[in-house]
């Protein structure tokens with residue numbers, strides 16, 4: 138059923154258009170600017186515009202999927218609720234109406250009558266988008282629809298989105314901050330086993346045309362189901378390797394002894410950073426956005442994305458996890474990896490997506506509570522872990 142994946146790609150592109158429109162269209166951009174002014178939040182508008190953009194993108198994804206695959210919407214989950222209350226105390230459910238005019242009217246209720254913004258937003262929401270990847274046309278895969286759950290992160294790295302820096306320099310291809318760190322994440326998992334099956338990462342702001350100031354984006358996908366593993370980087374990798382037919386990973390196992398590189402959160406603990414410095418030397422890259430950091434692993438810019446805290450969630454990791462699985466990698470629970478005896482012979486503890494954390498409430502029910510490590514090559518992960526354990530041990534006993 139690559140039809141579902143094709144549709145996910147299309148709706149992710151629609152979502153990317155909305156994200157770009159909010160930065161590029163004057164009426165909408167003004168609302169984002171308002172967000173930036175400290176202390177003025179919510180004074181002018183009933184809702185944070187950022188929250189509205191997030192919710193709207195999530196609803197667009199949900200309702201477009203529902204239109205094509207009725208019933209699927211009840212298995213689509215995300216962080217945001219689509220219910221708002223306006224100044225008059227009216228409850229407003231944000232949804233796509235059947236016409237652009239109706240959607241504009243609904244949006245104007247939460248935007249306190251801001252007509253130009255509501256109309257601009259409704260226009261882009263209702264715009265038709267075509268998006269296809271020829272590589273997907275040839276694949277016939279039947280994943281039963283009622284087996285699929287979907288995690289959506291409509292705009293990951295919202296802080297960078299609002300801040301909107303367009304002129305950040307990358308360090309060896311990796312952006313520490315800026316609009317490049319913004320991603321739209323859609324991950325499909327098996328509702329019975331929690332294993333990720335399909336993933337789409339759309340990066341709406343990759344490069345900007347300095348004449349028109351328009352942004353171009355890029356989209357990555359992967360599918361891993363019953364022995365079929367395909368992903369969007371396959372062709373780029375085979376071209377780089379000089380053979381069109383070659384389909385394996387760009388990161389051959391023979392590289393296992395070369396130096397490691399990692400992306401980390403800017404809020405990573407000092408003890409972990411110190412241990413990582415011993416393993417990776419200079420090749421540690423702080424970057425914003427959980428989705429963006431995992432994309433750096435997908436793109437082969439680094440070996441590892443490691444995070445020791447419990448502040449990423451299922452919607453942050455599911456899409457990248459599916460793509461990495463299709464590439465022969467994965468995302469594992471960091472705490473469990475470190476507690477495991479290296480010779481246990483057990484499989485690495487992959488993150489799963491179908492079960493809530495016991496005893497947790499609110500968003501924490503869906504936290505990746507043991508932290509995470511994302512990787513492309515299992516062999517590399519194993520070598521990395523043994524080095525990390527050796528370098529953490531003396532630090533931890535000293536602490």
Ligand code: 2IP
Nearest residue numbers: 293294295402403425426427448449
């Ligand atoms: C956030 C966002 C942050 C990330 C955090 C996510 O999602 O990706 O950047 O923190 O874990 O939950 P960090 O950048 O330190 O890795 P959102 O932007 O959707 O709230």
Ligand code: CA
Nearest residue numbers: 290293294453
């Ligand atoms: Ca997020």
